[in-house]
Amino acid sequence: MNQFTDPPESGQPIHVVMAAGGTGGHIYPALAIADQLRALDPNLRITFSGTTRGMESELIPRNGYDFAPVKVIPFSRQEGWKRFLVPFILLSSAVKSAVKFRRERVDLVIGMGGYPSMPAVLGARFAGIPRLLHESNAIPGKANKFALSFTKNLGVVFAEVEERNRGAQHDVRVVGLPIRDLAPAATLSGRDPLRDRLGLRSSDRLIVVSGGSAGAVNLTNAALEAASNCITADDTVFLIKTGGKDFDRATEKLAALPAGAKVHLIAHIEDMTDAYESADLFVSRAGAASIAELSQNAVPSILVPYPWAADDHQRHNAEAMVAKGAAVMVADAEIDGKNLALLIDDLLSVPEALRSLSARASTDEHRHAAQNMATWALSLIKNHSNRK
Structure with missing residues (x-):
């Protein structure tokens, strides 16, 4: 037994790495x-592992957590010849992570999927540290598929993933998708600050268009064109999240629209809870986090899966929503201003249709997901039998 198979020493704070x-x-x-781990144990130490290429290097410190960058790249054609170095870069970073984890007395690594998580998860395997994975999509990504070959514990959102991985070698649990417990300002104040800021009338319907973290040019273009084509345009207002890189181009395109189109462009929505609370209808990509938040807030939605997502997992996510009558799905190749305008008009003109989508989308299954994962994580640290 060593410091990595014994429970943390008395007085030694638990150290968890989020990959x-x-x-x-x-x-x-x-x-x-x-957040939930901190709530359960305020003395617990948390370090995030990721790359400097993604959002994490800015987003993690901004939220009050330590960030430790690792070197790894995706196996993607966009990387050119460098993609063939991925196994060597990953192995090197994993060994460095293992050494660091031993030095810093890490007790558990939680891998959230995606290539930036791999050095920490593989490094934990080398160091003999317990590992817990979370898979948010209906089709597991390549990183988690690989990690499952040497990791026993997996929390999932979709029951189909649990069924496919059920067996003696894995402990797979349907835990939902962890969502931060941030109450919308509208709930706290009784007002709707987003609608107030946009100057909306009580009769106006708000369509929020969000293409994910970085926006989506195709969705932005379709929404801009739909804004001047909707027959309900007199009382329909569009809020389009463009992402930072596309904001200037979208602004120029907006200036060329016919007078009367009611559109607000925003590079980023700082508080998505406000947007969910205020929207009458969402037009969104079908990432797992977006779907979970739409479901948690019972927001009617038109889902446009990102067609180049790994293993087409966004389409599978959207199909699961459509199957239960909780959303409408349109292929990215088929979305344009005319089609989107027709869909919006059809939904807004039949209030019962919106209410039905909202009711079928509504779920409470994600509300306790973060606590489920945090409790599971702490039990793995304390349970010797899981340290292998």
Whole structure:
């Protein structure tokens, strides 16, 4: 037995590494788990592991957590010849992580999927440290598929993933998608600050268009064109999140629209809880985090899966929502201003349709996901039998 198989020494704070990065879909659920771990044990030490290439290097410190960068790149054609170095870079970073984990007395590594998580998860395996994975999509990503070959514990959102991985070699639990416990300002004050800021009338319907963490040019273009094509345009207002890189181009395109189109552009929505509380309808990509938040807030939605997502997992996510009557799905190749305007008009003109989508989307299954994962994590640290 050594310091990594024994429970933490008395007086020695538990140290957990959260391995997450790349996109908000991995980072925000990791932050939710970290928040719950702190709530359960205020003395617990949490370090985030990720790369300097994604959002994590800015987002993690901004949320009050320590960030330790690692070197790793995705196996992607965009990397050119460097992608063939991925196994060597990963192995080197994993060994360095293992040495660091031993030196810093890390007790557990939680991997949230995505290539930035791999050095820490593999490093934990080398160091003999317990590992806990979370998979948010209906089709597990390549990183988690690989990690499952040497990790026993997996929390999932979709029951289909649990069924496919059920067996003696794995402990797979449907825990939901961790969402941070941030109450919307509208709930606290009785007012709707987002609608107030946009100057909306009580009769106005708000369509929020969000293409994920970085925005989506295709969704932005379709929404801008739909804004001047909707027959309900007189009382329909669009709030379009463009992402920082596309904001200037979208602003120029907005200036060329016919007079009367009611559109507000924003590079980033700082408080998504306000947006969910205020929206009558969401147009969104189908990442797991987006779907979980739409469901948690019972928001009717038009889902446009990102067609180049790994293993087409966003389409599978959206199909699961459509199957239970909780959303409408449109392929990215088919979305344009005319089609989107027709869909919006159809939904807004039949209030019962919006109410039905909202009711079928509504779920409480994600509310306790962060606590489920945090409690599981602490039990793994204390349970010797899981340290292998």
